[in-house]
Amino acid sequence: MATNGFTLQVEDVSDLTQIKAEYQVPNELQSCHTAIVDGYIIEGHVPAVEIKRLLSERPKVRGLSVPGMPVGAPGMDINGVTDEAYDVIAFDDHGVASIFARYGS
Numbered sequence: 827m828a829t830n831g832f833t834l835q836v837e838d839v840s841d842l843t844q845i846k847a848e849y850q851v852p853n854e855l856q857s858c859h860t861a862i863v864d865g866y867i868i869e870g871h872v873p874a875v876e877i878k879r880l881l882s883e884r885p886k887v888r889g890l891s892v893p894g895m896p897v898g899a900p901g902m903d904i905n906g907v908t909d910e911a912y913d914v915i916a917f918d919d920h921g922v923a924s925i926f927a928r929y930g931s
Contacts, residue, residue: 852921855891866890871899876914876927887916890926898930 839845845860849867857870864881867889880890891914892899898909911930917923 850888850919850921851891852917852923855893855915855917855923857891857893858895869893871895871901872914873900873927873929880916880926885916887918887926889917891915891917 842860846856846869849860849862851860851867851869855869859868859870861868863877866877866880866887868877869889869891871892872890876890880887892912893915894912895902896910896912897904897907899912903909909930911928913925914927914929915923916926
């Protein structure tokens with residue numbers, strides 16, 4: 827994220843359950859990392875370009891998520907393993923989800 831122009835404040839915690847509950851991240855959209863960027867929740871390995879788009883467009887959503895840890899998502903490159911197709915999911919205050927962006931085929 828820093829290489830994409832974001833200033834980071836990292837807080838390592840042993841259990842993200844409370845944070846995910848506090849920010850109302852739907853169970854099916856939870857992943858390994860949770861970030862707050864200008865009031866939006868960013869869950870998992872969301873590409874920086876999609877976070878920049880979110881901040882530019884300012885849709886009425888709670889945040890973005892890349893559920894799980896798909897190979898090929900930012901930070902999830904594995905030599906010799908084919909990238910997986912994955913979606914960046916937007917979710918609102920009611921847990922309603924929609925596809926924000928698609929990667930792969």
